[in-house]
Amino acid sequence: MARIVRKPGLRRRGSFRDWLTMLALFAAIAFAAAYLGGSEPLRGRAIVVDGDSLEVNGERIRLEGIDAPEYRQSCTNSGVEIACDKLARDHLRKLIARQDVTCTALGLDKYDRTLAICRAGERNLNEAMVRDGWAVAYGDHQWLEAEARNAKRGMWAYGFEEPSDWRKDHSGEETSRVSAKESVTLHAKRMFASLIAWLKSLI
Template sequence: MRPWIFSFALLLASPAVANPIVGRASVTDGDTLVIRETRIRLHGIDAPESAQTCKDATSKDYRCGQAAALALADHIGKRMVTCEPRDTDRYGRVVALCRADAEDLNAWMVREGHAIAYRRYAEDYVNAELTAKALRTGIWAGTFQDPSEWRRAHRAGGEDTRPETVTPPTGKSGCTIKGNISAGGQRIYHLPGSRDYDWTRVNDRAGERMFCTGDEAKAAGWRAAR
């Protein structure tokens, strides 16, 4: 066998050459996706946590973590997503660069001001962050705490502790309807199987809760997601 053929065969057989992960994606938070039960952490970016709040241009509090997740979910829509693995983090998540069509989703999140460049691990998106900051888009329109600092202040276990949910996804007696408060203060409930159900997180400290039936949610003053 010729040397170049042998080298090429070794490259194909190497476990370090990971195959792309392709499929419809559900959004867990502003920097985490799930494709075919594989959890994927977007490489090189850090988005506000689900329960994190920021201040907008008028100094009004809003749930910037929730806004980031919703923006990513809406931007992806029903498009197929392709993620190119770069690494695996300590929690078993695949760290990857993800694209919808040919668009770099990691870059889009930073450029639109829904996430910042995660300089601790990479500097791929520093220029995108500088652009967002200069244009005062997203979180840069007001003030916010660096997501890693927010995690250190709010969670035991250190900066890298990023649990899947703020509170368990089921309430009393296994109730599964998620009552969520939107960034604009609207009380909305999400039924299992609805579009935003998978990424919606319930934070009881913010006044959110689980319901057993839609009628129970309506009686408490919540409306169904559109």
């Protein structure tokens, strides 16, 4: 009977690869869990870009769950155009009132801009913009929008086109506002894949 001779080191190489694969898996899971668990809030002086966008410490922030008038978007009042884009921007500046803001990141949109809930002092800026009628809600603030609409606050006192519809009419395509839950999942998947690829290159 022929004797089977096993090549030395073959089993060891397989075990080493298995060990590295397991290590990569645990590292990736830990990384994804840490990312999904959130990060430290971003704090600092805010530069108001428009009614739903800020720049804090050089980072572009979109206020999650709201949609304010776009640049050059007007409302109408008895046929007279009102610069609602500027009014919304100025209202956000008034809410901040030169205070430092604290933004809690929830994810990224498709353009890699941070989606966040931001506060100036105790004031939730996302909620306040909807409550005061200078932004529409597409997240958790529908009841605030209804309240502002019924009271004819902000742009609800005028005739206006939904910002999403305005973007379609003026750019040919809607600027997608990915929800925070979807965007953070997509970003985590991208980071997860990159980490796995890097770890595999070490094997």
